[in-house]
Amino acid sequence: MNKKIIIVGAGLGGLASGLLLAKKGFDVTMLEKNAQAGGRLNQLKKDGFTFDVGPSFFSMSYIFREFMEKCGVEMPFRFVELDPLYSVNFRGSDKTYHLYKDLKKLAAQFADVEPDFEQKMEKYLKKSGKLFHDTVDIVIRRNFNSVFDYITALMTVNPVHLPILLKTFWQHVNSHFESKEARQIISLVAFFLGRTPFDTMAIYSLLSYTEFKHDGYYNVEGGMYNIINGLVSELGKMNVSIHYNTEIVEVMSDGNKLQKVIDQNGQAYSADIFLINSDAAVFRNKVMKNPRFTDEKLAKMEWTMGYLTFYVGLNKKLPNLNLHNYYLGTNYEEYANDVLVNPDTLQKPYYYVNVVSKHNADCAPEGCESLFFVCPVPNLQYKADWSDKDDIVNSILRDFSERIGETVIENVITKTIFTPQEWEKKFNLYKGSGLGLSHKMSQIGYFRPHNVDEKFKNTFYVGASTAPGAGLPMAIISADLACERILGKFNAT
Numbered sequence: 001m002n003k004k005i006i007i008v009g010a011g012l013g014g015l016a017s018g019l020l021l022a023k024k025g026f027d028v029t030m031l032e033k034n035a036q037a038g039g040r041l042n043q044l045k046k047d048g049f050t051f052d053v054g055p056s057f058f059s060m061s062y063i064f065r066e067f068m069e070k071c072g073v074e075m076p077f078r079f080v081e082l083d084p085l086y087s088v089n090f091r092g093s094d095k096t097y098h099l100y101k102d103l104k105k106l107a108a109q110f111a112d113v114e115p116d117f118e119q120k121m122e123k124y125l126k127k128s129g130k131l132f133h134d135t136v137d138i139v140i141r142r143n144f145n146s147v148f149d150y151i152t153a154l155m156t157v158n159p160v161h162l163p164i165l166l167k168t169f170w171q172h173v174n175s176h177f178e179s180k181e182a183r184q185i186i187s188l189v190a191f192f193l194g195r196t197p198f199d200t201m202a203i204y205s206l207l208s209y210t211e212f213k214h215d216g217y218y219n220v221e222g223g224m225y226n227i228i229n230g231l232v233s234e235l236g237k238m239n240v241s242i243h244y245n246t247e248i249v250e251v252m253s254d255g256n257k258l259q260k261v262i263d264q265n266g267q268a269y270s271a272d273i274f275l276i277n278s279d280a281a282v283f284r285n286k287v288m289k290n291p292r293f294t295d296e297k298l299a300k301m302e303w304t305m306g307y308l309t310f311y312v313g314l315n316k317k318l319p320n321l322n323l324h325n326y327y328l329g330t331n332y333e334e335y336a337n338d339v340l341v342n343p344d345t346l347q348k349p350y351y352y353v354n355v356v357s358k359h360n361a362d363c364a365p366e367g368c369e370s371l372f373f374v375c376p377v378p379n380l381q382y383k384a385d386w387s388d389k390d391d392i393v394n395s396i397l398r399d400f401s402e403r404i405g406e407t408v409i410e411n412v413i414t415k416t417i418f419t420p421q422e423w424e425k426k427f428n429l430y431k432g433s434g435l436g437l438s439h440k441m442s443q444i445g446y447f448r449p450h451n452v453d454e455k456f457k458n459t460f461y462v463g464a465s466t467a468p469g470a471g472l473p474m475a476i477i478s479a480d481l482a483c484e485r486i487l488g489k490f491n492a493t
């Protein structure tokens, strides 16, 4: 009989691991808390509209391709490259910046505010590119077995990058650009890591290279949830069963071996190997009762911000919008320094709007538009009361309406709001922190919660809060790394 693996959680990390392990001959069963797969990469269907719930684009598309090749399956979904990558508008300005990958076209956008933009951007991206290529295989795409192993790997990174370790993302961008427009737009990508450019290390400027030069950003034909539909369909072909509405709340063990996981109804599931896709720190705390992950320890860790997301169906089209649109204010530094910790920041929020129906007509009824808003907000550590959510959402919709010169509130047919409370409850995210643990020096690489359990030798972790970190390509790399651990230790039979 083939060895049995239980995967707790059917997020992207869990599903991708399930596929590779099933292909390698393991007998895989998945247990998912919610009624559908996908975790944060989810879909909401309501009143004739379809919305992507979390991620709306991704970088490093080749990571998906390589992983599918490893699994021996054809890509089960189709990418669409974005051009422009996104658009940015500052409050009080009629101008909208379109962020093209073509540097000449991009430079033309900044011609009136940043002289020699093209040369400056070339120089900036050259550095970011070198940083990317000198670190990605050494630090991101590999497992570490000890601090020594990790430090030894870091020591092989080209020392030319050492000075950047002392800078924040913001300081680094400031040393290349002078205008507030260029500085703010180029540093926006730090928000994609769930913190701000002011508290994100400059080493993450490698993300600028991934967005503008290396591979760009991608969307998925038919909506992002087709990634999940594709994976679930491939898993079905491999006879992997996914039990929905099944939340693991307890475990049973014998010495250093986990034997069973138990769901909310007391149903027990046994296996030879367990792979946990629930947040790697939260599961160790809540379910494993691991003494290294007590409530006090979790509270001392650094978590990413929360997200206020809302999904709006309009009975009209908004032809002047792009697929991805950012709306910024006029107090970037003050806003960024406050947004993680100060609920008052929300009086003048910054936000992002995704128009999923722009390229996917099926996502909205004819003549209608499907909008998905994301607003960075303090997580529940800093704002526990969300009784003001309707006021905040309406103030954003009013601001949006003014900025695009269209009526909006009057045209809303359907509206669904997720505050960090919903994000926490739905996906067991610590205090509703959208991306899990932050990526500060002491929480990355070997110092991130490991993908092997401290006590149970047959238990592994995959996903955003274990190595290497948050984001869709990282979830796939995480699956690759977790499977490498399992395949290195167990045979399928």
Ligand SMILES: Cc1cc2nc3c(=O)[nH]c(=O)nc-3n(C[C@H](O)[C@H](O)[C@H](O)COP(=O)(O)OP(=O)(O)OC[C@H]3O[C@@H](n4cnc5c(N)ncnc54)[C@H](O)[C@@H]3O)c2cc1C
Pocket: 008, 009, 010, 011, 012, 013, 014, 031, 032, 033, 034, 037, 038, 039, 040, 041, 053, 054, 055, 056, 057, 058, 059, 246, 247, 248, 249, 277, 278, 279, 307, 309, 374, 426, 427, 428, 434, 435, 462, 463, 464, 465, 469, 470, 471, 472, 473, 475
């Ligand atoms: C609003 C938002 C926007 C984002 N935008 C982007 C983007 O544009 N591009 C990008 O690359 N990334 C984006 N991300 C990040 C990306 O969504 C995540 O990094 C990635 O989806 C995480 O996948 P995962 O497998 O680690 O975990 P999850 O998606 O959290 O999956 C974990 C699964 O485990 C289940 N689970 C939890 N606990 C239990 C339990 N006890 N028992 C059973 N099941 C359990 C959960 O229900 C969930 O299905 C965004 C995230 C958010 C919140």
